[in-house]
Ligand SMILES: *[C@@H]1O[C@H](CO)[C@@H](O)[C@H](O)[C@H]1NC(C)=O
């Protein structure tokens with residue numbers, strides 16, 4: 001990335017001089033190291049993917065295959081070596097981010113059915129005094145359409161895996177391309193959704209988001225189902241999921257994750273596109289039922305509806321925000337805060353269809369109507385400007401950082417969550433500045 005800035009009139013003299021802002025003095029590096037090894041040359045101790053010390057974050061299926069945006073794997077380990085063997089369902093070349101403890105993210109592309117050495121004696125930080133003892137290893141898949149399958153985890157002979165406690169706070173983000181980091185430089189790891197949860201710190205997170213998906217249950221941009229339906233399933237709406245599961249995906253077992261404390265919903269930008277033929281009434285009905293479903297699964301969760309900026313357009317000699325479903329989303333918010341809703345004890349079925357078999361062991365959770373309001377509205381107007389949107393209609397990295405920052409402050413003010421990320425990086429490769437010290 002190379003920025004050209006012409007200072008000219010700003011400095012008050014007429015000049016054609018320009019100064020190049022280099023990113024740390026160089027162009028951003030993207031040739032990630034190849035971490036594939038020949039496992040037979042090592043003396044490893046192997047652990048199966050169902051080892052109880054392995055904590056899967058986000059949605060992984062019964063084959064230990066990852067889905068949706070930024071799914072992760074976390075565990076503690078002793079020794080100085082971690083290798084992971086990836087299974088045959090791994091999408092070849094999938095870019096993962098991984099790190100130990102509070103070190104910066106590292107990146108590598110995963111090869112199908114190969115063993116990757118991800119931690120070794122040359123890993124930065126491995127010899128440093130470790131306040132987190134033993135070391136913690138974490139990986140996250142950066143792209144939504146690709147997934148990795150964990151076949152086994154290897155440590156040095158005699159070393160052991162350690163179960164890392166969950167953070168007590170949990171966030172779920174339900175969304176489309178905007179929440180999955182589509183067109184941001186590191187995709188899921190550059191998204192506002194990741195930045196919100198990781199930026200708050202000490203927070204578990206799952207990002208059930210997929211580009212192009214509608215809230216309404218219909219085909220949108222090639223995705224066979226809408227979130228109203230798919231949120232209840234382990235796999236997403238990708239071509240990959242259709243190849244593996246066709247029309248019978250695994251039902252998501254919500255007991256595999258901690259109940260969410262906060263749920264953010266950013267859905268409707270695809271429904272709003274005339275191409276997808278979603279009606280206002282249909283959008284409101286299914287979005288409302290999705291909120292009821294989330295409330296049934298996690299009765300204590302506070303649910304935040306994010307308003308849609310839906311792009312910007314040139315207006316006269318300036319710019320304006322398009323917006324979408326402004327009245328609709330606000331009406332859903334007022335519906336859930338209406339005293340007649342809050343005092344209505346009639347039960348309803350939150351499930352997406354009569355065909356849906358509840359993943360909950362009997363009895364299914366009863367959809368209890370709350371006495372207290374649990375639905376909130378987050379107004380995005382004024383956060384993004386026209387140049388925070390890239391040429392492909394999605395937030396730039398800076399746009400994502402702005403959204404994440406405002407959401408973090410909203411969570412602090414509204415729900416009293418303190419900011420507990422106090423050092424280790426959240427957004428990777430955002431450290432660029434102007435190296436020029438004289439003009
Ligand atoms: C893991 O799976 C194997 C067989 O697939 C089984 O024998 C073992 O008990 C399982 N371990 C755990 C911790 O569930």
Ligand SMILES: *[C@@H]1O[C@H](CO)[C@@H](O)[C@H](O)[C@H]1NC(C)=O
Pocket residue numbers: 032093094095108109143
């Ligand atoms: C690694 O993944 C990135 C992101 O998908 C991709 O741009 C790059 O070409 C991949 N590199 C290799 C060597 O496969």
Ligand SMILES: *[C@@H]1O[C@H](CO)[C@@H](O)[C@H](O)[C@H]1NC(C)=O
Pocket residue numbers: 121122123124125126127
């Ligand atoms: C850690 O220590 C070992 C042994 O002294 C050394 O070979 C290795 O390079 C060190 N690693 C780092 C990242 O400094």
Ligand SMILES: *[C@@H]1O[C@H](CO)[C@@H](O)[C@H](O)[C@H]1NC(C)=O
Pocket residue numbers: 055163164165166255256257258259
């Ligand atoms: C973290 O939470 C998940 C979901 O509740 C659970 O399966 C896992 O065992 C928890 N991990 C620990 C270390 O308690």
Ligand SMILES: *[C@@H]1O[C@H](CO)[C@@H](O)[C@H](O)[C@H]1NC(C)=O
Pocket residue numbers: 219275276277
């Ligand atoms: C939208 O409706 C039109 C007219 O009924 C139809 O031709 C078109 O296929 C529909 N598009 C989608 C994406 O459903």
Ligand SMILES: *[C@@H]1O[C@H](CO)[C@@H](O)[C@H](O)[C@H]1NC(C)=O
Pocket residue numbers: 340341344345346347348
């Ligand atoms: C009470 O809830 C039921 C089930 O959701 C609904 O059908 C009914 O219209 C509601 N009544 C009022 C007065 O809102």
Ligand SMILES: *[C@@H]1O[C@H](CO)[C@@H](O)[C@H](O)[C@H]1NC(C)=O
Pocket residue numbers: 353354355
């Ligand atoms: C229920 O499943 C049947 C058979 O797969 C299908 O034809 C029908 O459309 C489904 N109904 C709903 C409401 O999804």
Ligand SMILES: *[C@@H]1O[C@H](CO)[C@@H](O)[C@H](O)[C@H]1NC(C)=O
Pocket residue numbers: 330379380381382
């Ligand atoms: C959202 O914020 C904008 C700008 O402050 C304001 O004009 C608009 O009324 C707000 N929308 C709602 C529903 O509060």
